[in-house]
Amino acid sequence: xxxxxxxxxxxGGTPGGGPVTVSTERTTGPIASILRPRELPVTIALVVxxxxxxxxxxxxxxxxxxxxxxxxxxxxxxxxxxxxxxxITRNVDLSVGSILGLVAFATGTMFATTxxxxxxxxLIAMLLGAVLGAxxxxxxxxxxVPALVITLGTLYIYRGLNNAWAGGTQYFADDRPDAFxxxxxxxxxxxxxxTLIAIVVVVIVAVYMAGARSxxxxxxxxxxxxxxxxxxxPVGRRVFLAFLANGLLAGxxxxxxxxxxxxxxxxxxxxxxLDVVAAAVVGGVAIFGGSGSVAxxxxxxxxxxxxxxxxxxxxxxxxxxxxxxxxxxxxxxxxDRVASLRTAKKLRxxxxxxx
Amino acid sequence: xxxxxxxxxKAPFTKGSGPLGTDTTGVLVSEPKGRTGLSRIMxxxxxxxxxALLVVVIGACLLIPRFASPVTVGFxxxxxxPILLIAMPMTLVIITGEIDLSVASTAGLxxxxxxxxWAGGGMDIWLVxxxxxxxxxxxxxxxxxxxxxxxxxxxxxxxxTLALFRGLALVVIGDNAVxxxxxxxxxxxxxxxxxxxxxxxxVGVLVVVLAFGVILHVxxxxxxxxxxxxxxxxxxxxxxxxxxxxxxxxVATGGVSALAGIFWTLRYSSARSDNASGLELAVIAAVxxxxxxxFGGKGSIPGVVAxxxxxxxxxxxxxxxxxxxxxxxxxxxxxxxxSVVGPSIFESIKQxxxxxxxxxxxxxx
Numbered sequence: 001x002x003x004x005x006x007x008x009x010x011x012g013g014t015p016g017g018g019p020v021t022v023s024t025e026r027t028t029g030p031i032a033s034i035l036r037p038r039e040l041p042v043t044i045a046l047v048v049x050x051x052x053x054x055x056x057x058x059x060x061x062x063x064x065x066x067x068x069x070x071x072x073x074x075x076x077x078x079x080x081x082x083x084x085x086x087x088i089t090r091n092v093d094l095s096v097g098s099i100l101g102l103v104a105f106a107t108g109t110m111f112a113t114t115x116x117x118x119x120x121x122x123l124i125a126m127l128l129g130a131v132l133g134a135x136x137x138x139x140x141x142x143x144x145v146p147a148l149v150i151t152l153g154t155l156y157i158y159r160g161l162n163n164a165w166a167g168g169t170q171y172f173a174d175d176r177p178d179a180f181x182x183x184x185x186x187x188x189x190x191x192x193x194x195t196l197i198a199i200v201v202v203v204i205v206a207v208y209m210a211g212a213r214s215x216x217x218x219x220x221x222x223x224x225x226x227x228x229x230x231x232x233x234p235v236g237r238r239v240f241l242a243f244l245a246n247g248l249l250a251g252x253x254x255x256x257x258x259x260x261x262x263x264x265x266x267x268x269x270x271x272x273x274l275d276v277v278a279a280a281v282v283g284g285v286a287i288f289g290g291s292g293s294v295a296x297x298x299x300x301x302x303x304x305x306x307x308x309x310x311x312x313x314x315x316x317x318x319x320x321x322x323x324x325x326x327x328x329x330x331x332x333x334x335x336d337r338v339a340s341l342r343t344a345k346k347l348r349x350x351x352x353x354x355x
Numbered sequence: 356x357x358x359x360x361x362x363x364x365k366a367p368f369t370k371g372s373g374p375l376g377t378d379t380t381g382v383l384v385s386e387p388k389g390r391t392g393l394s395r396i397m398x399x400x401x402x403x404x405x406x407a408l409l410v411v412v413i414g415a416c417l418l419i420p421r422f423a424s425p426v427t428v429g430f431x432x433x434x435x436x437p438i439l440l441i442a443m444p445m446t447l448v449i450i451t452g453e454i455d456l457s458v459a460s461t462a463g464l465x466x467x468x469x470x471x472x473w474a475g476g477g478m479d480i481w482l483v484x485x486x487x488x489x490x491x492x493x494x495x496x497x498x499x500x501x502x503x504x505x506x507x508x509x510x511x512x513x514x515x516t517l518a519l520f521r522g523l524a525l526v527v528i529g530d531n532a533v534x535x536x537x538x539x540x541x542x543x544x545x546x547x548x549x550x551x552x553x554x555x556x557x558v559g560v561l562v563v564v565l566a567f568g569v570i571l572h573v574x575x576x577x578x579x580x581x582x583x584x585x586x587x588x589x590x591x592x593x594x595x596x597x598x599x600x601x602x603x604x605x606v607a608t609g610g611v612s613a614l615a616g617i618f619w620t621l622r623y624s625s626a627r628s629d630n631a632s633g634l635e636l637a638v639i640a641a642v643x644x645x646x647x648x649x650f651g652g653k654g655s656i657p658g659v660v661a662x663x664x665x666x667x668x669x670x671x672x673x674x675x676x677x678x679x680x681x682x683x684x685x686x687x688x689x690x691x692x693x694s695v696v697g698p699s700i701f702e703s704i705k706q707x708x709x710x711x712x713x714x715x716x717x718x719x720x
Contacts, residue, residue, distance in 0.1 A: 092510075094636075143696040146649045148454075148510075150695070152636060156688030164682065271633065274456070278514055287511040319525040326519025330501070333511045 038284035039296035053310040070195040076301040080279040082249030084297035090222040090289030091147035097272030098158035103254025108171030108264040126251040133247015137240035170265035184260040222289025282332040404661035415672035425552025435667035437615040443567040444608040452651025453509040459634035460520035465616030467524035470533030470626025495609015503601035524628040533626040541624040568656040584651025
């Protein structure tokens, strides 16, 4: 084998004329492995956005400005991490906005009508989210119907339940204990507490996805469900658990929403679902599954939420914000396509050399 | 096992292993087992949707006071027109296995452009409307270019353009609302045919529905779309121009979305950036309820029309019956899930029965 590869470069294989191994091992350097190409563009975009805005308006990165940025991103980060889990398995969950709304209202109700301790409210709310997510998962895996359809249905149903339960009722910040509201006011090392919770979530899920066997299975399922099944991966169970975990995280986001925002009611979280999917896509999670990472999705969420503040700080007309979000999403998809074409070409060339 | 029973288990068995079976000559004789002729039409998925619609309409007339009146017909139809319009090209798009989430944003952008051009003054209203239509066509062509020519996934692209087009609508018109459209024109959009209660504009909508019905069910182009939905590779091998077909479908979707935007603007006599927002999910729900498979390759225009009207009638009927809006969305969601889970469960029961019969018909060891 080494003989053939050594003689090949004369045929015009690698531009540098060196052995083939150089070009294939380049991607496994220490920095490259931390920021693999899929997450790199969105990270660069975020850094550039923050730097440019900071240079134009130094107040942008003041202690208060930074805190606002983090607070705004927190809920979207958690939702995007959960959504990434589901999208990586080649599914999608459109019902997250409705789950968040239902859980946020449940949180408001628990504080207003009972004396449960905060930690109990957290657990009950996350449990509620997990149940709602499990319903999605069960429908998708047992009935074998595409997730897009099922979760579009549960988007309506969960929102309807929220409406039926809440009616015109709204719970405001003074219905909740101060300690709960302070979660999104107090800071540790400059980070608001709820942001720290989000960071912990990202780290746990990222480690799980990178290290645990069942985490790797999710990628295998997303790349090729049939092959995953043949390989012996319990596809149904894994997908079910991905939906359950996503529901649990949406539930957590719902509690934090109730802490962060003044009022929760019947329409809380409406229309969030597409923003969440957009955050994951911008963060390099391929919409057809199999690749991407939760860290990337989190960065995508930060980027999308930061743009609003950045445009305000730059005194750009606020009406441009959504159009720029749209352009970002399209740019992310195009970059993704270019990257995957390049990988495919590289693989083809290395395979051709090995033959 | 008498001789009465022996042929029966044999037929499904040979049918199941048809392509792989060695005994092909014997199989072909018993192959045409599916329904044919009249019963095929009367018992198909579309027919069931239409029966369901009829049952709901008759039930509503009997149970809900004041339902059976021209006023009902008028408001019900005016309410469903935007969904019905966009559902037509959406049916074709989903049959090819793609999707378009940007339709409501396209309608909103059209509405915003119309509003600004009209408020700017000095332009004939028909020219304004024409430019609005053009905006929709260009928006659709943009989607079509990225999806059909560049080859990007339609779900991702149209989430992007959903944000982009809605964003452009905001850029164009901002927080403003334009309301001073010519009274004759806005009155025309809500006028009814005589005392029937049917809106005059329904004639135009019917033309669009018929056009898409003919394109899908009668022309080679339309039949090709089904082939596309089953397998892109196979479709291109039999000579269907995949990219070109998809591109023009998205152009049509943009154009019809613009028509829906024009209708929305003139019906409510208000051009705003958030017009028709959230409509995309309602349209997709109606299309899927109408029997179109999200995987592509399956579905029909009559089924979709029945699906749209079914959701519209249930919503309107429940609202008249003093059922709160709350329950309405639960009903929509449940219908959507039931319409896809039902056939899936039915199919697996059939499969299970089939396997059981095969096992029984096989020689026992």
